[in-house]
Amino acid sequence: MRLPGQLVSSKGQAASKGATRKLLIVDDHPMMREGLVQLIGHEPGLAVCGEAGSCQDALEAVRKLKPDLVLADISLPDKSGLELIKDIQAVYPDLAVLVISMHEESLHAERVLRAGGRGYIMKQEGGKKILEAIHRVLDGHIYLSEGLSVRILEGLSGRPSAAGQSPVERFSDREFEVFQLIGEGKGTRAIAERLHLSIKTVETHRTKIKIKLEIEDAAELARYAVLWVETQKAG
Secondary structure (H helix, E strand, O other), X not given: OEOOOOOEOOOOOEOOOOOOEEXXXXXXXXXXXXXXXXXXXXXXXXXXXXEEOOHHHHHHHHHHHOOOEEEEXXXXXXXXXXXXXXXXXXXXXXOEEEEEEXXXXXXXXXXXXXXXXXXXXXXXXXXXXXXXXXXXXXXXOOEOOHHHHHHHHHHHOOOOOOOOOOHHHHOOHHHHHHHHHHHOOOOHHHHHHHHOOOHHHHHHHHHHHHHHHOOOOHHHHHHHHHHHHHHHHHO
């Protein structure tokens, strides 16, 4: 966890108290954090108050620094970003979390909102879009891409999306986490330890996943999950 000693405004001067909105960056890739620090550091009214590379460090930084916004990746080494959002909301329900991730928005954004997050933006977006998302969330709004916003509204109105829904999208948040870990080559015991669940509970999730995917055996599930994870990385 990195705690900068001084907030720096876009002109390089110490930000006066109350004039700057404080952001905490949570990402396990130092280069990504550095890029966001540079981007935010040149935006008037914004400053990075700290950085964290894990959920544990992020929660400690939130407690110490009291940021106005947490900008977090969804893939972290100790817990998922979804779990981080839930942990933050349990203690700091008014603290906004904006997820910035390389993973496909259509599969993750709605889960982020259900967990209590205030928005989702892809890392592939340009700096202007990222800053727009930050300001929108800080102003009390939810930020999603236009395409996903339309899709969610269609779902609320009862109109089916033209693209349909993949089996993976029908997973519960916990099933989705288990599925991802299967795709990363982790066995039942390792998944149980990672998610702090019993082996029996993980097995139950695996069974539900197979039913939703219409898959009969564990080997086929593993192949499907690995292929899906690799496809996400490539995309």
